[in-house]
Amino acid sequence: MGAQEGPTLITSVQRALRLLEAVGAHENGAPAKQLARETRLPLATAYHLLRTLLHDGYVRKLDDGGFVLGDRLTSLHAAGRPQSLLSRVRPTLAALRDELSTAAYLTFYEDGEIRVAEIVDGPRTPRVDLWVGFEDAGHATALGKTVLRELGRDARREYLSRHRLADLTPWTVTSLPELLRRLDAPPLAPAVTDLEEYALGTVCVAVPVYRGDTLGSLGISLPADHKDRLRELRARLLPVASRVTRSLSLTT
Template sequence: MGAQEGPTLITSVQRAFRLLEAVGAHEGGAPAKQLARETGLALATTYHLLRTLAHDGYVRKLEDGSYVLGEKLGVLHDASGTQALLSRVRPMLGSLRDHLSAAAYLTFYEDGEIRVAEIVDGPQAPRAELWVGFEDAGHATALGKCVLRELDDEARQEYLSRHSLADLTPRTITHRGELLRRLDAFPDDRAVTDLEEYSLGTVCVAVPVYRGDTLGSLGVSLRADRSSTIQVASARLLAAANRVTRGLSLTI
């Protein structure tokens, strides 16, 4: 029984891909019978696969009974595009890590949240312990504060209305007014720091980057006993930010 399941599963996957290709060839949609003829699949098999694909969002059935590609494929396409962009800038993050002996991070502000897209670390450059998700710690991380500082007032207030300023360490800023004051204190200084505000024993510095119109931040984390090197790290980050932005903004 087990020996027969593998080939059967592979065959089903191959049939599903053939069916998706056939659906994708018809911008206005195609009925199941036509798709069965074009793929050489039995009609019953075609109906079964279409129902499964529609249930999972890979195809969508129109009112006239035709099938078109579903939204799930669009999500996968967008994700593959993001992965391709990240592959372009990953060597730049690796260079930051190697030059500064510090883990390098890249975040994006998407759908109203600050999300980590990439971390490049190593034995000599361990990442900070992410004991609280970055989505809930934008006020306490250099990466998050960097994004918040670049937002306009409306977007910043909207973000803060949905996120409490949790007390993560004795150094965390927990009052909105104080946070806003500090974000606006040095408008000409593009680098933003986190001095043990997210995690005791760790300091971070970050600068803004962009993926097209999408705001993000590029940063590194250091042990607190290396805080004297923050200025050096800031200069290196600022030099890298333009290259990262160019890499992220190139058309796939």
Template structure:
């Protein structure tokens, strides 16, 4: 009787193993690590990774790691995007617990800045949204963060449809002054509002990106609380990076 060899994995099985390995790493993993975890030769893994990336099942980030791609992820989302929010909500919860402040996520959609998620707790209550966010983008760090990222044309179009309502004595109500503040902000992407939406509340926000969409991630806290600014900014920026990695919105 001749020698027998064990069954070999088909290319489909190999691809599934690579996707399972990539899906096990929230922040992605490089090709050699995925090959080891999938039990595949490195050359075979590289060939499949390129094919899966080209087809949209995986995505290669700038630092060379692979994460699950738009096509695979979008097939598991419902029309309201709950799958997406389920994926990024733990990041917001972790940020909330780290800084003891409510965490917020917004998206810029069809010319409007909309709140997608708020994660709070009894120890980290959300700000009272006494004015609809659609009409208060100019008065919040979350909204100003988005406005700062827009090009001149998109920003002008937004202002043409929104009045800069006077919400508190600190609210910026003159378009020229707001634009000057946005354009003169430091290079770091951190934006703040200091009691501009609600007296007694401060908010810090940074931009997040996903496919063709962008938005902002931020936290709010009482103005009488003291923070080490550098540490707070670092934590919010780190959370925004994790959210950006998890946003697989179709273009």
């Protein structure tokens, strides 16, 4: 029984995909009989699959009986676009990791939150233990503080009004006036650092990037005893960030 179910399911998926391709080839829609002919499917099978695709929103039936692609596919395409954009910059992040022997991170400010979009690490370049989510640690990470710095004062204060300055390590800044002062005048501007403020034993440096109009940050982490490299690493990060911004902002 189990041996027969696998191929049957695979065949059904293949047939459904062939139908979607056929539907997509007709801008003004095509009836089930025509789609069955073009995909070489039995008419009953085509009807069954089209009813399923219609129910789930992958196709839409017009008043004249023709089928066109549905809104569900449009939303899938939109949801997949960020993944497609990230695929453009993963090789750049991997090259950065290999050159600097550090884990590389990419974040974006979306829907009022700072979220990690990509981490590129390896056996010799482990990522920092994300023991507290970035949504609750924007004030303590170089990646988060870079975003906060670029937001501008009003947007920054609005964000900080919704997020408690949690005391994560003995070095975390939990005073709002002090945090704002440091954001306005970071020593390595436009880069921002995290000197064991998020995790003991780890320091980070990050710089701003953009995906179109969406603000983000590119950063790296390294052991705290290597913090004398931060100025050198900042100089390397800036041109890489410009390249990442250009790649992410290209229209598809």
